[in-house]
Structures are given as C-alpha cells and as structure tokens.
Amino acid sequence: MYTWKLTGHALRRFNSGYSSGxxxxxxxxxxxxxxxxxxxxxxxYRKRISSWFREQGTQVAQACREQxxxxxxQKIRRCIQIFHLYxxxxxxxxxxxxxxxWRLRLARNAKNFLVSAAGVSMYNWDRDRISDEEIxxxxxxxxxxxxxxxxxxxxxxxxxxxxxxxxQPDVKYCKCNGVQPCDTSNKDQDGWQPFIERQDxxxxxxxxxxxxxxxxxxxxxxxSDVTAEDxxxxxxxxxxxxxxxxxxxxxxxxxxxxQSELSVDHSTDVIHWEMIWxxxxxxxxxxxxxxxxxDKEKGLVIIVSRVTEHPDxxxxxxxxxxxxxxxxMVIKPYTKIHEPGIEFGLTYFDDxxxxxxxxxxxxxxxxxxxxxxxxxxxxxxxxxxYKLIKKNxxxxxxxxxKDVSKEQVKVDIDDKLKNDKTTMRDYKNQxxxxxxxxxxxxxxxxxxxxxxxxxxxxxxxxxTSPKEEQGLLHYFYLTKLFAYLDI
Numbered sequence: 001m002y003t004w005k006l007t008g009h010a011l012r013r014f015n016s017g018y019s020s021g022x023x024x025x026x027x028x029x030x031x032x033x034x035x036x037x038x039x040x041x042x043x044x045y046r047k048r049i050s051s052w053f054r055e056q057g058t059q060v061a062q063a064c065r066e067q068x069x070x071x072x073x074q075k076i077r078r079c080i081q082i083f084h085l086y087x088x089x090x091x092x093x094x095x096x097x098x099x100x101x102w103r104l105r106l107a108r109n110a111k112n113f114l115v116s117a118a119g120v121s122m123y124n125w126d127r128d129r130i131s132d133e134e135i136x137x138x139x140x141x142x143x144x145x146x147x148x149x150x151x152x153x154x155x156x157x158x159x160x161x162x163x164x165x166x167x168q169p170d171v172k173y174c175k176c177n178g179v180q181p182c183d184t185s186n187k188d189q190d191g192w193q194p195f196i197e198r199q200d201x202x203x204x205x206x207x208x209x210x211x212x213x214x215x216x217x218x219x220x221x222x223x224s225d226v227t228a229e230d231x232x233x234x235x236x237x238x239x240x241x242x243x244x245x246x247x248x249x250x251x252x253x254x255x256x257x258x259q260s261e262l263s264v265d266h267s268t269d270v271i272h273w274e275m276i277w278x279x280x281x282x283x284x285x286x287x288x289x290x291x292x293x294x295d296k297e298k299g300l301v302i303i304v305s306r307v308t309e310h311p312d313x314x315x316x317x318x319x320x321x322x323x324x325x326x327x328x329m330v331i332k333p334y335t336k337i338h339e340p341g342i343e344f345g346l347t348y349f350d351d352x353x354x355x356x357x358x359x360x361x362x363x364x365x366x367x368x369x370x371x372x373x374x375x376x377x378x379x380x381x382x383x384x385x386y387k388l389i390k391k392n393x394x395x396x397x398x399x400x401x402k403d404v405s406k407e408q409v410k411v412d413i414d415d416k417l418k419n420d421k422t423t424m425r426d427y428k429n430q431x432x433x434x435x436x437x438x439x440x441x442x443x444x445x446x447x448x449x450x451x452x453x454x455x456x457x458x459x460x461x462x463x464t465s466p467k468e469e470q471g472l473l474h475y476f477y478l479t480k481l482f483a484y485l486d487i
Contacts (some may be wrong), residue, residue, distance in 0.1 A: 123310050125257055129268060130291040130304050138302055139295075141330040145220045145345045149202065153194050164197040165366070192218060198370040200224075208349050211324075216349035217369075223377055228333040228342045230383040232301050234376060235329065236292055238271070240386055244379040249283060250274035254310050257291075266293040272313045282320045284352050287313045294337070301331035325350035 153162045155174035162174050191206040200222050205215040223231075234240065238251045250272065257268035274285040287310055292303040306326040315321045327348035334341030 123255055123270060123312075125259075125268075128289065128308055129257060130289060130306070134304060135291065135293055135302050138304070138328050138330050139298060139300065141328070141345045141347075142332050142343055145218070148192055148204065148218070149220065152192065152204070153197075153202065162194075164194045164202075166197065168197060168199055196366060196369060198373070201370065201373055203369060211349070211351060212355075214349070214351055216347065219346040219373070220344070221346075221373065221377075222343050223380070224334075224341050226342055226377060226380040227340050228301055228331050228337040231331055231342055231344065231380045232292070232294070232303075233383055234380045235303055236267070236290075237383075240379070240383065243386070244375065244382075247276045248273065249276045250285075254287075254312055265296070267291070270308060270310050272310075274319065281354070282318055284322050285316075285319050286322050286325055286350075288325060296337075299333060299337075301337070303327075303329040303331075320353050322350060322352055 153164060154160070155162055155176055157176050158174050160172050160174040167173065192204040193206060194202070195205045195217075196203040202220045204218040206218075208214055208216045234244075238253060242248045242251050251274070252272055254270045254272050256270075260267045268289065268291040270287065270289050272285065272287050274283055277283050287308060288305050289308040290303065290305040292301065294301050305328070307323060325348075327346065327350075329344060329346045331342055331344045333339065334343070
C-alpha cells in the first residue's frame with residue numbers, strides 16, 4: 001500500500017497533470033489506504049525519501065553540468081592548440097604532403113611512365129610509314145602529265161605546241177593567229193597553269209589551297225642522255241648530293257625502315273637536310289620521310305617524300321624548321337632502267353616560312369628553276385664517273401690499310417688511272433677544276449697523307465665557287481621553289 005503511495009507521489013512531482021481529478025490512477029492511489037493510517041509511522045519515511053530524491057536529482061544535474069563544461073573546455077583548448085600548431089608548421093607539412101603524394105603517384109604510374117619515355121625516343125614506323133597505297137597512287141602520273149600537256153600547251157586546232165615563255169629549238173609551235181586555245185593562260189580542271197618551258201622541260205604551277213598564296217609546282221622532263229638508274233641515284237645518294245648541290249649544308253640519313261634495310265629495289269628513310277640561306281636569313285632544315293620503289297614489272301621508279309618528326313633531330317637554335325613539305329616523283333625509262341632515255345614527272349610543295357611577293361617568286365623561278373634542273377641532269381650524266389673515282393679511292397684506302405710499300409701504292413694507282421684514262425679525262429674536262437685529281441696523284445708520296453687528302457677530295461664541292469659565295473637568287477630559288485629533292 002505504501003509502495004503505491006510512494007509511486008504516486010513520485011509521479012505527481014514529475015507530472016503536474018497526474019493529480020487531476022480525471023486521472024484514474026491518481027484516484028486509486030489516493031484511496032488505497034484508510035485516512036487513519038496516513039499519519040502512521042511510515043509517513044515520515046515518505047517525506048525523507050522525497051527529500052532524498054530531490055537532493056540526489058540536484059546533485060546529479062550539477063555533476064552533469066560540470067562534466068559538460070569540462071569536456072567542452074578541453075575540446076576548445078585542443079582546437080586552439082591544433083590551430084596554432086598548423087599555423088606554425090603549415091609550410092613544412094604542406095611540402096611534405098606534396099612530396100608524399102608525388103612519390104605515390106610516380107610509384108603507381110612507373111610502368112606507364114617508362115613505356116611513354118621509350119615511345120618518345122623511338123620512331124614509330126608502323127604509324128608513320130608511307131603506305132603501299134600512297135605509292136600506287138602515282139602509277140599513272142606520266143599519263144596524267146600527257147593529258148595536262150595536251151589540255152594546256154597544245155593548240156586544239158592545229159595540235160601544235162603553244163609558246164609558254166620562250167621559243168625552244170626543234171619544237172614546232174602553233175601559228176594560229178587570234179585563236180583562243182593558243183592563250184597560255186589556259187588552266188586545266190585542277191588549276192595547273194603553264195609557267196616555264198626550257199629544252200626538254202615543261203613546268204606548271206598552281207596556288208596550293210590553304211597556303212596563303214604559295215604555289216605548288218609540277219615538272220615534266222624528257223632526257224635522252226640519262227639512264228633511269230643514274231637519275232634515281234642522284235635523288236637518293238646523300239653523299240653525292242652534297243657534292244653537286246651547293247645549298248646542302250648538312251644532309252644525312254637518320255634512320256632506315258627495318259623492313260627495307262636488305263632490299264635493293266626499295267627503301268624508306270628518315271632524312272635530315274639543312275639548306276643554306278643568305279646571310280640575312282636563317283638556314284632552313286627539313287626532317288622528312290622518303291620512300292622509293294623500283295617497280296620492274298611496270299617499268300617505273302616512284303619516290304614519295306613528306307615531312308615527319310624524329311626524336312633524334314630536335315629543332316636547333318638559329319635554324320628554321322620547315323613544317324610543310326611534300327613531293328612525289330615518277331621516273332619512266334624509254335626502254336630499260338640501265339639504258340639512256342627517261343621521262344620523269346615531279347610535283348612538290350613546301351612552305352619555307354617567309355612571305356615573298358608573287359612577282360618576286362615568279363622572277364626567281366624563271367631564273368633559277370631551269371638552271372637547277374640542268375645541273376641535276378648533268379649530275380646524272382656524271383654519276384658513273386663519281387662512282388669510278390669513289391671506287392679508286394676505296395681501293396687505295398684498302399691498300400693503305402694493308403700497310404704495303406709506297407712504291408707499290410704508286411704502281412697500283414698508275415695502273416688504275418691508265419686503264420680509265422679516257423674516262424678520267426672526260427670527267428676532268430667537265431669539272432673546270434683539276435685540283436681533286438692532282439691531289440689524288442700526289443697521294444703516292446705518303447700513305448698517311450694519302451688518306452687525309454682523299455677524305456678532303458670526297459667532301460669537296462664539285463662547283464668552283466664556295467657555298468658562302470652563292471648569290472641571293474640561287475639560294476632563294478632553291479629554298480622557296482625547289483625543296484623537293486628527296487635528300
């Protein structure tokens with residue numbers, strides 16, 4: 001009974017609505033004991049318990065408040081300490097974290113990094129190789145030039161040649177007066193316009209789209225005194241090119257396609273060529289891939305070149321790297337590749353990175369382009385003599401390496417020169433400078449001097465004028481208009 005009263009008292013202290021008259025539990029608790037016993041011996045216990053509960057509740061609430069204040073103060077103090085610590089050490093910590101993150105990143109990507117580095121240092125032949133489809137695209141280039149010639153430089157009425165710029169001997173020209181087809185401004189559907197005519201040569205040009213007004217050029221030549229084999233070697237022999245071309249400051253094969261290293265009928269190379277410009281301009285250099293193929297079944301030689309990039313040839317300070325260049329040449333022998341008589345077609349374009357008025361370009365081309373073609377023709381005719389001299393020099397060096405006597409070297413040289421007396425005399429007359437051959441005869445006096453002089457003779461330019469003394473017209477033409485040669 002007293003338990004129920006105690007419970008009811010506790011409920012009334014924590015719930016003010018508990019003692020309402022409508023509360024059934026309060027009614028029960030009020031009437032659980034007779035009024036006579038409410039003032040009994042247990043009445044004082046109820047008061048003591050109530051007082052104890054009140055005291056304990058107050059102490060508990062105070063302890064909780066103190067504990068909360070203590071925890072809050074500790075947290076605030078720790079936050080302030082951390083703030084000051086990071087304020088003093090932030091730079092050092094940030095640097096350490098940065099280095100740690102980069103170490104983790106490098107360790108995670110070490111494999112990919114090494115693969116990428118190896119890829120940068122190697123030329124990707126599978127990706128950049130000139131394809132067979134591109135080579136086969138020019139199988140009918142000579143026939144296309146025939147059609148271009150008929151549509152632009154042949155009169156449709158009398159079917160005779162039209163005068164382009166100058167009259168050439170042994171050519172029958174149209175004499176139709178006032179006939180429109182004789183107008184040399186005729187263009188074919190692709191935009192090619194007749195430009196220059198010289199002996200055994202025709203040259204067209206057209207504005208290359210997207211070039212800012214620069215011209216692409218197409219050359220057709222028919223040489224009865226040159227073999228296709230020698231003409232090909234003039235295009236691909238880099239050592240010979242440095243002798244007959246005075247603008248070649250540096251010329252070398254950087255890398256050869258592994259698929260064509262052992263072949264004699266085709267090859268693909270990456271070539272670096274630095275061209276001399278006048279002193280007022282920076283030299284130009286080219287890095288390009290050149291592929292040539294001898295198709296014996298079709299009786300054609302095809303050479304295709306275009307700009308590429310190679311990790312072994314970075315740009316150099318003071319030299320302008322040409323980024324736009326392409327060319328293709330088709331050589332067709334009259335009969336066989338080793339017999340005299342060829343036709344060839346050459347189409348090329350390059351942007352040397354300098355703006356020149358079109359009138360100046362035309363004037364330079366009219367003066368320099370035919371001269372260059374004539375020099376290339378002569379170089380083809382002289383190639384066999386060059387091979388002979390190179391062979392003699394190689395034989396002399398072989399004898400010197402065997403440590404034979406000076407007298408024996410002299411006898412061997414004399415014998416070889418006597419056997420090739422006629423050939424050597426013709427070669428000397430073509431060069432206007434007998435210094436090279438004189439040096440070769442003087443080699444017999446000393447074996448060591450022989451090696452040095454021969455090396456100098458091989459590297460010496462065939463032309464009599466030094467490269468530095470060539471005229472502005474010569475250099476400008478070769479760079480602006482004839483960067484086509486694939487070496």
